[in-house]
Amino acid sequence: MNNLGIYIHIPFCEKKCNYCDFYSFSAGASLKQRYVLAILREIGRWGDYLNRPADSLYLGGGTPSVLTTDNLCSIYTAVQKYFCTPKSAAIEVNPGDRVDFAALPFNRISVGVQSFNDNELTALGRRHKSKQAKQTLLAAKKHIKDVSADLMLGIPYQTLNSLKENLKILTDLGVTHISAYMLKREKGTPFYQSDLPFADERQTADLYLFVCDFLKSFGFERYEISNFAKKGFYSVHNLKYWTGEDYLGLGPAAHSKLSNRRFYYEKDIEGYINAPVEITEGEAGDEDEKIMLLLRTNIGYDFSGNKKLQPFLKRLQDEGLTTTVGTRTVLTDRGALLSNEIITQILIKK
Numbered sequence: 001m002n003n004l005g006i007y008i009h010i011p012f013c014e015k016k017c018n019y020c021d022f023y024s025f026s027a028g029a030s031l032k033q034r035y036v037l038a039i040l041r042e043i044g045r046w047g048d049y050l051n052r053p054a055d056s057l058y059l060g061g062g063t064p065s066v067l068t069t070d071n072l073c074s075i076y077t078a079v080q081k082y083f084c085t086p087k088s089a090a091i092e093v094n095p096g097d098r099v100d101f102a103a104l105p106f107n108r109i110s111v112g113v114q115s116f117n118d119n120e121l122t123a124l125g126r127r128h129k130s131k132q133a134k135q136t137l138l139a140a141k142k143h144i145k146d147v148s149a150d151l152m153l154g155i156p157y158q159t160l161n162s163l164k165e166n167l168k169i170l171t172d173l174g175v176t177h178i179s180a181y182m183l184k185r186e187k188g189t190p191f192y193q194s195d196l197p198f199a200d201e202r203q204t205a206d207l208y209l210f211v212c213d214f215l216k217s218f219g220f221e222r223y224e225i226s227n228f229a230k231k232g233f234y235s236v237h238n239l240k241y242w243t244g245e246d247y248l249g250l251g252p253a254a255h256s257k258l259s260n261r262r263f264y265y266e267k268d269i270e271g272y273i274n275a276p277v278e279i280t281e282g283e284a285g286d287e288d289e290k291i292m293l294l295l296r297t298n299i300g301y302d303f304s305g306n307k308k309l310q311p312f313l314k315r316l317q318d319e320g321l322t323t324t325v326g327t328r329t330v331l332t333d334r335g336a337l338l339s340n341e342i343i344t345q346i347l348i349k350k
C-alpha cells in the first residue's frame with residue numbers, strides 16, 4: 001500500500017477575494033480554536049482507524065497562515081504522532097501574514113502571490129500588496145529551501161509585460177516551484193457579473209504559453225498543466241491526486257480517496273466540529289479516471305495497447321498537441337491548453 005497524503009482544510013480568510021469560490025470565510029479566535037480542536041480530534045480518530053504512515057501533509061485553505069504558530073505546530077505534531085513524520089509538509093501562506101518561519105515545522109511553503117502588480121492585486125480583491133509578497137517570499141527563503149508561489153493568468157489589466165516582470169521577480173527570488181492558474185469567473189463570485197476588462201481565451205492562452213516558455217528557459221519543468229518546478233521540487237502531495245495514490249482530506253469541503261473509495265465532508269464548519277459526516281462520491285481508480293488524471297501530468301498515459309485510438313493519437317501528435325515519451329502519450333504546452341477537449345475526445349474514442 002502506498003503512503004498516504006493528508007490534506008487539512010483551514011477555511012478561514014480575513015477577506016474574500018473577488019474570484020474565490022472556495023469554502024472560506026472570516027472567523028473570530030474562538031471559532032478558530034474550536035476548529036483546531038476538532039481537527040486534532042479527527043487526526044487522532046483517523047490515525048487510530050487507518051494505522052498507516054503518511055508521507056505528505058498539506059495545509060491548504062482558506063488561509064492556514066491566519067492560525068497561530070502554536071495551532072499550526074500542534075496540528076503538525078498530531079500528524080507526526082498518528083501518521084509518522086511526513087517527508088513533505090507543506091503550508092499555504094498569505095503574503096503579509098505574520099508567520100514565524102523559523103518556528104514552523106513545515107518544509108514547504110506555498111505563497112499566494114497571484115501578481116506583483118498592485119493594480120492587478122486590487123482587481124483580484126487581494127488584501128496584500130506586491131511589496132508584502134516579496135517580503136514574505138524572502139522571509140520564507142531564509143528558513144526553507146522549497147518555496148512555491150501561485151500566480152494567476154488572465155487578471156484584468158494584466159499584460160505580457162507585467163507577467164514577464166512577475167516571473168522575473170520569482171526566478172530572481174529563487175522560488176523552486178510555481179503554480180500558474182488561469183483565472184475563472186465562477187458563478188456566485190463578484191467576478192461573475194463584473195464588467196472589468198477580463199482577458200479573453202486567446203489572450204489567456206498567449207499568457208500561458210509565455211509562462212511555459214519563460215519557465216522552461218529558467219530550468220523549470222512543467223510537470224502538470226498548471227504546475228512548474230525545478231528538478232526535485234515537484235509537489236509530493238499534489239502528485240498523489242494525479243497518480244491515484246491515497247489521500248485523506250480533513251475539514252469541511254475536504255475530499256478523500258482511500259483505496260477505491262472517494263468521499264468528502266460537507267461545507268459546514270459547525271457540522272464538522274460537532275459530528276463530521278462523510279459523503280460518498282463513488283468509486284475511484286477506473287481507467288477513465290487514470291487517463292484523465294495522468295494526462296494532466298508529464299507522466300502521460302500508455303495507449304500502445306489500444307489500436308482503435310491510434311489514428312486519433314497520430315492526428316494529435318501531427319498537430320503538435322501531444323508528444324510521446326517512450327510508449328506514453330504526453331500533452332505538449334499547446335495540448336495542455338486544450339486538455340479538457342483532448343481528454344474528452346480520447347475517452348469517447350477509446
Ligand code: SF4
Pocket residue numbers: 012013015016017020021022024061062063094112
Ligand atoms: S485568500 Fe485564497 S481562499 Fe481566501 S478568499 Fe482569497 S483566494 Fe479564496
